[in-house]
Amino acid sequence: MPQLNKDARHSVTLTLNGDEVTGYAEPRMLLSDFLTHEIGITSCHVGCEHGVCGACTVLVDGTVMRGCLTLAVQAEGSTVETAENLASDEGELSELQQAFKKHHGLQCGYCTPGILMSLTAYLKENPKPTEEELRDMLSGHLCRCTGYVGMVKAVLDYCENRTD
Ligand code: FES
Numbered sequence: 001m002p003q004l005n006k007d008a009r010h011s012v013t014l015t016l017n018g019d020e021v022t023g024y025a026e027p028r029m030l031l032s033d034f035l036t037h038e039i040g041i042t043s044c045h046v047g048c049e050h051g052v053c054g055a056c057t058v059l060v061d062g063t064v065m066r067g068c069l070t071l072a073v074q075a076e077g078s079t080v081e082t083a084e085n086l087a088s089d090e091g092e093l094s095e096l097q098q099a100f101k102k103h104h105g106l107q108c109g110y111c112t113p114g115i116l117m118s119l120t121a122y123l124k125e126n127p128k129p130t131e132e133e134l135r136d137m138l139s140g141h142l143c144r145c146t147g148y149v150g151m152v153k154a155v156l157d158y159c160e161n162r163t164d
């Protein structure tokens with residue numbers, strides 16, 4: 001009887017930020033590791049690696065997902081968006097990114113890509129959140145640097161003045 005090879009690598013093809021990419025992943029490989037080490041993107045950071053901090057957040061088929069709680073093989077055939085997708089091809093920051101820059105919402109910087117991806121999905125559903133709603137949403141991302149002050153200011157300003 002043939003032995004099951006648990007370590008065998010599988011081909012995984014997905015659409016990443018508009019481009020089809022293919023890499024290889026063992027069945028247990030996390031999407032965050034796949035995107036970083038197999039594909040080479042730099043924005044999918046890992047902190048806790050168990051779904052709590054939010055640093056690894058990406059969009060999979062438009063849904064907010066933790067890269068560290070998703071297996072790479074599960075993303076086969078899906079559309080994945082990371083923070084690399086937010087700026088224009090010419091490198092111009094999105095309006096949300098510009099607001100983060102203006103209000104020092106970047107803070108430590110390590111958590112920022114995941115926060116921006118969560119906000120991207122959230123603000124589509126809730127284009128004008130109250131500060132309380134926004135703080136509630138942001139509580140899904142652990143930040144221990146400033147109490148979210150800059151981020152909150154940035155998002156409220158963006159929501160007030162956005163043209164995108
Ligand atoms: S590394 Fe994924 S939620 Fe913390």
Ligand code: FES
Nearest residue numbers: 108111143144145
């Ligand atoms: S934004 Fe990273 S710890 Fe606050």
